[in-house]
Amino acid sequence: MAQRGQYDLLVVGGGINGAGIARDAAGRGLSVLLCEKDDLASHTSSSSTKLIHGGLRYLEYGEFKLVRKALQEREVLLHAAPHIMWPLRFVMPHMPNLRPAWMIRAGLFLYDHLARRELLPGSRGIDMRRHPAGEPLVDSIRRGFVYSDGWVDDARLVALNALDAHERGATVLTRTRLVGAERSEGEWHATLEGPAGERIDVHARAIANAAGPWVGDLLKGALGNTRTRHSVRLVKGSHIVTKRLFSHDHAYIFQNPDKRIIFAIPYEADYTLIGTTDIEYGGDASKVEIGADEIRYLCDSINRYFKHHISPEDVCWSYSGVRPLLEDETAENASAVTRDYLLELDAGGAPLLSVFGGKITTFRKLAEEAVDKLADALQSPARTWTEGVPLPGGDFADADFERFLREFQQHHPWLPPALARRYARAYGTRAARVIGAARSVEELGEAFAPGLYEAELRYLRDNEWALRAEDVLWRRSKLGLHIGRASLDEVSQRIDRWLASATPTAPSLRAASRLHSP
Structure with missing residues (x-):
């Protein structure tokens, strides 16, 4: 019926x-x-480069209205969810053969002034021989620029x-x-x-x-x-993740000879996220996967700049998504759409x-x-x-995450520091709901993987529609990246069994019974 x-x-x-x-x-x-x-x-929406940004490169295509709108929203969102979004400084090494310095300075000036900034510092030039971001790069790169954008946990x-x-x-x-x-x-x-x-x-x-x-x-x-x-014009964007390639907290934006740009971003503490590609796509959008040529392209793009080279064998994880871009018949390639x-x-x-x-x-x-x-x-x-x-969990003062984290740790001193930070980042002021009445790590319940306890699974099942292991490990979190490949299948099966056998106690997953009467 x-x-x-x-x-x-x-x-x-x-x-x-x-x-x-x-x-x-x-x-x-x-x-x-x-x-x-x-x-x-x-x-x-879980396959992006995970940036809240105006789109510096869109200025080259004359998209000033779009960039201004995005820059305005960047500040709004950073205030709305400071637990899952935060400011990030980007380093752009200067390659004279690709874009002249005056053009980059002009673009960054516009980027700084097209919309009001409260949380983000402006751009400036840097000497790569003295800045920490210059150390991993090839010696021929002597100057660069630094500017601000934002990071987001997209899923x-x-x-x-x-x-x-x-x-x-x-x-x-x-x-x-x-x-x-x-x-x-x-x-x-x-x-x-x-x-x-x-x-x-x-x-x-x-x-x-x-x-x-x-x-x-x-x-x-x-x-x-x-x-x-x-x-819409379907464009595939792929990313790779490697072990951490640099120790500082800045991200890089690299210019390629084909006029595309590639980001290298600190990711999940121990990794570097590299992307993205832009390829016209005509297949099934639900079955998109990275190609070997894309992996090689991203590795080559990084190797053009870093002293330490990477190869496809260094890729720990990859993901691809199809971006449904508004069809633009005037755009010669996918990057210009x-x-x-x-x-x-x-x-x-x-x-x-x-x-x-x-x-x-x-x-x-x-x-x-x-x-x-x-x-x-x-x-x-x-x-x-x-x-x-604010979005749920983002209601703490002055978008000051570090202050919120200190207060959270003071209230829960028994939490291991890394776990406390992850809870605070993922759930903000809702982290206390994840913990519930627990007063020790043991009271968080069964451990399904390092740092993943029954209390969090229960919260995600009851409040965030997590029905399968992949929902938990790859979208509500990225814990799947930290679980060894040898153990991932076993952990996933245990989570699936737990989710299948448990009955939700909160109303979120009983939504079908809440259907409005006609």
Whole structure:
């Protein structure tokens, strides 16, 4: 027997844009259902370079409006979630044969002044022979530039938006796909299919199509061959992770002879994240993988700058994602395709809003504009609200993480320092909920892997829709990277068994029973 529900808005897609739209709409008092065919952030939104940035290189393509919008959002987001986002300094070695120094200085001046900065210091030139960032680099590099951007745990950003949406009244259904939808009597009649094959009938006044790489497929299929003037261009971006290549806390941005740029970023304390590639993609977006040529390209890009060379054998982990970029017929290559977004509203009967393009830095603004359009169509007078409102766990003073960490450790002196820092980083002020009533490491319960205890699994299952080991090890955290390959399968199987046998005690995963009555 199918379950039924009545909503103002059905959001299709549990990536950053879908989660952001659900949060914004729920906070305006709209009844919201978010469905995601896999786990939250399963695809594009967990496969980024994990930067909150304006996009320095987009200035070369004249994308001043996009860069300014992204720089404005960079500050907003750093204040909203200072546990999962923080400032990061980037070093750009100067290669005279690629870009002249005056051009870089001009670009950095614009980058510093296109939007107001509060948390981030400005750019400056450096002598590589005296700066710590110069030590790992080849001796021929003698000068460079330093500027600021931000780092983000991208998959956790999605989970926190979904959690905030849920706490404001939204229903979130993961591993639940849209089978079909049609307009009837001024609303959408939609059919969803849950993880066990159960059917859920939903009536919604509007639909937001935030399916990312599948936005066009949804329009042609489940949404009844809806016409659109726009499309997305699928571009594969791949990253590799190696053991730590340098000891300082700065990241690098390297210029390549093909005019692409590659980042090398401190990652998970013991590693370096390197990426990304930009390759046109025509395959199944859910089965994207890095190619051997991409691994070699990234290694060669690093070896052009570092004294210590790396090879494919040094790669500890890799990941790939498909970015659904707004189709731009004027762009000669994938790197030049705009990272801006477009929102298309089909108001012929029940409203349908489709999201084309976008980047993680501008998701909040995208969501705000999307709900503005839908609010007009739904005749909802509620105002915008997300700017200045922290995400779950981000409500500590002055975005000062180190001060918050010290206070957290004072309240829980029995926690090992590394575990306390990880809890504080991942959960912020919600870390106390993860720990619960525990007063010792033993009271955190069974250890599934070093630093992963039953208490955290319970929290993730009950509050963040973690249903499988991969959700825990690779999206809600990156603990999978720290578990030896020989042990990873065994640990994953133990986690899967625990998650399958346990019954949620918090309401998040009982969302299907909360469906609004028609």
